[in-house]
Amino acid sequence: MNIKRIAILGAVFGALLLPATFSPAMAQEEEISLPKQDWSFTGPFGSYDKASAQRGFQIYKEVCSSCHSLKLSYYRELEGIGLSEEQIKAVAAEQTFPTIGDDGQPAERPGTPADHFHSPFPNDKAARAANNGALPPDQTLLVNAREGGADYIYALLTGYEDAPAGMKLGDGMNYNKYFPGHQIGMAAPLSDDRVEYADGTKATLKQEARDVATFLAYMSNPELETRKRLGLRILLFLAALTCVTYAVKRQIWSDVHH
Amino acid sequence: MVGLHKSEFKNPVINWIDTRLPLFTMMAKEYGVFPTPKNFNYFWNFGALAMVNLVIMIVTGIFLAMNYDPNTGNAFESVERIMRDVNYGWLLRYVHANGASMFFIVVYIHIFRGLYYGSYKKPRELLWMIGVVILLLMMATGFMGYVLPWGQMSYWGATVITNLFSAIPVVGDSIVTLLWGGFSVDNPTLNRFFSLHYLLPFVIVGVVFLHIVALHITGSNNPLGIEPKDKQDTLPFHPYYTIKDSVGICVYLMVFAVLVFFAPGFFGDPANWTPANPLVTPAAIVPEWYFLPFYAILRAVPDKLGGVLMMFGAIAVLFVLPWLDTSPVRSAKFRPIYRLLFWLLVICCFVLGAVGAHHPNGIWVILGRIGTAYYFLHFLVLLPLLGKFEKPLPLPESISKAVMPVAAE
Numbered sequence: 001m002n003i004k005r006i007a008i009l010g011a012v013f014g015a016l017l018l019p020a021t022f023s024p025a026m027a028q029e030e031e032i033s034l035p036k037q038d039w040s041f042t043g044p045f046g047s048y049d050k051a052s053a054q055r056g057f058q059i060y061k062e063v064c065s066s067c068h069s070l071k072l073s074y075y076r077e078l079e080g081i082g083l084s085e086e087q088i089k090a091v092a093a094e095q096t097f098p099t100i101g102d103d104g105q106p107a108e109r110p111g112t113p114a115d116h117f118h119s120p121f122p123n124d125k126a127a128r129a130a131n132n133g134a135l136p137p138d139q140t141l142l143v144n145a146r147e148g149g150a151d152y153i154y155a156l157l158t159g160y161e162d163a164p165a166g167m168k169l170g171d172g173m174n175y176n177k178y179f180p181g182h183q184i185g186m187a188a189p190l191s192d193d194r195v196e197y198a199d200g201t202k203a204t205l206k207q208e209a210r211d212v213a214t215f216l217a218y219m220s221n222p223e224l225e226t227r228k229r230l231g232l233r234i235l236l237f238l239a240a241l242t243c244v245t246y247a248v249k250r251q252i253w254s255d256v257h258h
Numbered sequence: 259m260v261g262l263h264k265s266e267f268k269n270p271v272i273n274w275i276d277t278r279l280p281l282f283t284m285m286a287k288e289y290g291v292f293p294t295p296k297n298f299n300y301f302w303n304f305g306a307l308a309m310v311n312l313v314i315m316i317v318t319g320i321f322l323a324m325n326y327d328p329n330t331g332n333a334f335e336s337v338e339r340i341m342r343d344v345n346y347g348w349l350l351r352y353v354h355a356n357g358a359s360m361f362f363i364v365v366y367i368h369i370f371r372g373l374y375y376g377s378y379k380k381p382r383e384l385l386w387m388i389g390v391v392i393l394l395l396m397m398a399t400g401f402m403g404y405v406l407p408w409g410q411m412s413y414w415g416a417t418v419i420t421n422l423f424s425a426i427p428v429v430g431d432s433i434v435t436l437l438w439g440g441f442s443v444d445n446p447t448l449n450r451f452f453s454l455h456y457l458l459p460f461v462i463v464g465v466v467f468l469h470i471v472a473l474h475i476t477g478s479n480n481p482l483g484i485e486p487k488d489k490q491d492t493l494p495f496h497p498y499y500t501i502k503d504s505v506g507i508c509v510y511l512m513v514f515a516v517l518v519f520f521a522p523g524f525f526g527d528p529a530n531w532t533p534a535n536p537l538v539t540p541a542a543i544v545p546e547w548y549f550l551p552f553y554a555i556l557r558a559v560p561d562k563l564g565g566v567l568m569m570f571g572a573i574a575v576l577f578v579l580p581w582l583d584t585s586p587v588r589s590a591k592f593r594p595i596y597r598l599l600f601w602l603l604v605i606c607c608f609v610l611g612a613v614g615a616h617h618p619n620g621i622w623v624i625l626g627r628i629g630t631a632y633y634f635l636h637f638l639v640l641l642p643l644l645g646k647f648e649k650p651l652p653l654p655e656s657i658s659k660a661v662m663p664v665a666a667e
Contacts, residue, residue, distance in 0.1 A: 044520055072338045137532070141338070144523065145531035180541070220531075223341070223348040230349075231519020238515060242508035249501045256296060256493060257658075 032178055034148045034155045037210070041150075041217055044232065047225045048218050053081035055197055056215025059208055061091075062195050064139065067131060067186075069119035070219060072140035076113035077222050081215065088113045132172045134185030143213070143220035150213040152178065157209035160188035288474050293492035294499050295480035297657050301375075302478070302499075303506030304368035310507055311361045312466065316459050318354040326406065328452035330445045333408035334533040352522040353514075358400050359525040360514050362548035365393065374600055376588030377479040383580035385472040390576045392465050397549070399458040402451040404546055409530030414543045416443045416451070422556070425563040442536070482660055483588025484653055491657035542617060550614030551607050551629075557618050558630040568630065575637040582637055584645025592651040599640055606632045 040049040057078065060070070075092040083091070092111035095118035101107030111118060117140075121127035128135050137145075146152040155178040163175035163182075173183040190208045197203050218224075265276035265283060276282040325344050327336035340347035369389070372378055378386035405416045420437045424430040439446025477486070486492045493499070517524060525547055529540045545553050552569050559565035575582065590597040606629050613626040654660035 072335065073342065077342070141531040145528050147528050227348065227352075227519050227522075231515060234515050234519065235512060238508060238512045242505070242512065245501070245504050245508050249505050252497050252501050256498070 032180070034151045034178060037151055037154050037213075039150055039214070039217070041214070041221075041224060044228060046228060048081065049214055050082035051199065051201075052211045052214040053218050054083070054215075055199065055201060055207075056211035056213070056218075057081060057083075058198060059190070059195055059212045060139070060215055063189055064212065065117075066120055067127070067136040068139045069121070069127075069136075070117035070139050071119045072116065072138065073219050073222070074114060074116055075111065077219070080222050080225075081218055085113070132185055136186065139216055139219065141220050143217045145220075149220075150217045153213040153216055154209045156184075157190050157212065158205060288495075289500075290494065290496045292474065292495040293477070293486065293489075294495045295478055295486050295491060295657055296493045296498070297480050297482060297660070298478070298499070298502070299481050300502075300506060301367070301371040302480075303503055303510075304364050304371060305473075306503040307364045307506060307510050308361065308368055309466065310510070311357060311364055312459070312462065315354065315357050315361060316463075318350050318357065319456070319459065321350050322354055323452075323456060326452075328406065328448050330408060330448055330534070333406065333448060337407045349518070352518045356514070356517045356522060356525065358403060358546070359548065360510075360517070361396065362400070364510070365396065366548075369393070370604065372479075373603070374590045374597075375479055375481055376483050376583070376585075376590070378580045379583065379586075379588050380580065382472075382476050382479060385469065385476060386580060387577055388465060388469045388472055390573065392462060392469060393576075394573060395458055395462045395465060399455060399462065400546065400548065402455040402458070405448065405451050406455060407530060408448065408534045410532045410534055410538070410540050411527045411530040411543070413443060413534035413536065414540055415545055416447065418543050419545070420447075422562075422566050422569075425566045427563070479588060480657065481589060481591065482654060482657055483591070484657065487656045544615060547611070547615075550612075551610035552614070554610040554614035554626045555630045555633065557614075558623075558626040568634075572633060575634065579637065579641075583641045585648060585650065586645070587650040587653065592653055593644075593648060594651065595648045596644055599636060599644065603633070603636050606636070 040046060040052075060068075075088055078088050078091065079085070089112070092113050092115055095111040095115075096108040097111055097115055097118070099107050099109045121130065124135055143149045143153060148155070156176060159177035159179070161175055161177060163169050167175070167182075169175060170183055173185060174187050175182055176184045190205055190212070192205050193203050194205075194208060195203050201207060221227075262277045263280040263283065265273045265280065267273045267276050267282055272282055322340065325336065325340045325347065327333060337351065340351050342348075344350070372386065372389070401415075401419060405412045420434055420443065423433045423437065426433060435441065437447070437450075438444065439450055480486075527544060544550075552572055555572050556565040556569040559568050585593060585596065587593055590600055609625055610629040610633065613622050613629060616622045618626065
């Protein structure tokens with residue numbers, strides 16, 4: 001009896017200990033805690049705030065895209081944030097892509113919705129050369145690739161401050177509260193009224209950061225809405241199936257003493 | 259034994275086939291009337307769940323392989339193409355990636371169930387050892403599968419783990435070169451890992467077949483750990499356990515679905531969403547969660563070869579477990595001290611898992627060493643001694659006597 005109690009206590013203690021021991025970001029030596037934002041796309045019923053994502057796309061186009069590529073996603077994926085086919089065609093056609101002309105010589109053609117997003121630099125080396133040696137990461141999967149996801153993007157974009165007294169920044173580096181190591185090559189990209197929103201929303205820094213984080217969250221997980229909707233239907237089906245199966249099991253076992 | 263099989267099936271087509279190749283008779287014998295102890299609890303579902311999981315992995319894997327490109331220049335992009343271009347490609351990939359985690363959850367529970375109820379004891383030693391072989395094959399397959407998306411953690415995980423073999427004296431470096439197909443983890447490595455990742459699951463299928471054949475020779479263990487004596491103690495596998503397994507499968511699928519549809523990145527590492535870059539080392543190289551306890555044991559020893567030996571030793575002790583445990587009583591239900599040790603071992607494995615997830619400094623080094631020492635102490639010292647000193651509780655006369663006490667007579 002006594003031993004059983006000890007064992008149970010031990011197991012409970014272990015279970016309580018678990019989340020506390022596994023969860024801390026394994027990577028960082030210094031723990032940077034990100035303020036949690038309220039996003040429309042979290043939770044089992046979550047979906048993207050399309051207006052916000054469209055504003056975010058405007059920021060990507062006017063600000064981010066001068067350095068950051070979005071090369072794993074396609075123009076056609078803009079459909080998911082509510083752009084019409086015509087709008088997407090127009091966006092794609094703004095860029096030219098290399099092709100081979102009818103005469104067999106290198107030529108250029110306008111982009112189509114089936115093209116990957118046009119990259120600002122031909123390759124990583126060119127990107128580094130133009131950015132003081134730093135490589136602006138591709139933004140397609142950025143939200144998935146960073147601990148904290150959209151919260152991290154928001155925190156980073158709003159986390160620029162003056163370096164604390166006594167900290168010496170490297171040449172051309174900027175201080176950011178939330179960047180690992182706090183020294184970031186990118187200068188604060190957003191500020192109040194950095195863009196003029198097409199839909200008339202007031203472009204505060206926080207609004208801009210929120211919108212672009214929403215857009216990038218969509219770009220990282222364009223399947224999210226389909227996935228969650230399908231998931232709910234499958235779970236409902238499985239719940240019903242579980243009940244029926246369990247009832248049948250009870251029925252079959254009803255004549256067995258066990 | 260030459261001669262046609264005398265089939266009892268009435269359907270002429272089935273009878274014709276069964277006479278020449280008695281598959282139907284075999285299935286009826288092994289899965290129809292197969293006498294199964296009637297006192298299984300739901301922990302006995304996990305073998306069937308592992309089987310279902312293996313099938314899911316193979317099916318999704320085959321379709322993923324149709325769209326995947328094992329070339330270092332294209333691998334990461336081809337995975338993203340699967341996510342964006344292939345119809346329901348995201349579903350295939352998330353089922354496969356989370357399926358690996360589900361597989362290890364299911365199999366670890368299956369193994370600990372065996373530990374608790376003494377399922378490895380005579381006459382099931384070989385059945386158990388074949389199971390350990392399956393675990394090893396699963397680990398190799400899981401490791402190589404994680405390399406395929408060619409993200410940062412794929413690359414650096416592959417580098418760290420393959421480098422372990424360089425600790426082997428004399429031939430170590432040659433083995434590593436052979437594994438890599440060159441002098442660093444590169445395109446040849448990815449190619450051979452892809453090939454092996456496709457091959458090993460079918461090897462697993464073969465070994466699982468042996469596991470099941472061995473099981474059907476000895477019959478299943480049960481929560482009481484005593485052999486069934488007569489018909490009173492058993493039930494035909496169908497419909498009693500086909501339906502009970504079905505309940506388990508439904509619940510398992512629900513857990514699986516929550517993971518796939520609502521938290522597909524739960525077990526993943528964000529670093530693997532960045533393409534592999536041999537020039538940039540991630541802040542921390544952490545293996546998949548199912549390797550963490552072994553990773554902790556590896557790092558608990560300050561000597562490379564020693565660490566590698568201990569890590570493989572952690573699995574090797576499982577091979578000889580049937581002879582390390584000297585108690586004739588199987589089920590922990592009747593072994594009060596073993597029951598306590600079992601739970602301590604469970605806690606020990608969780609602690610080691612947590613250690614594996616953290617940078618090896620401060621308290622984690624100490625915990626890692628204590629955990630490692632205790633793990634081996636449990637198998638190599640405590641279990642052999644316990645059989646001699648522990649006084650087991652009286653065993654019930656039979657399974658049916660235990661479940662149907664006096665009143666039912």
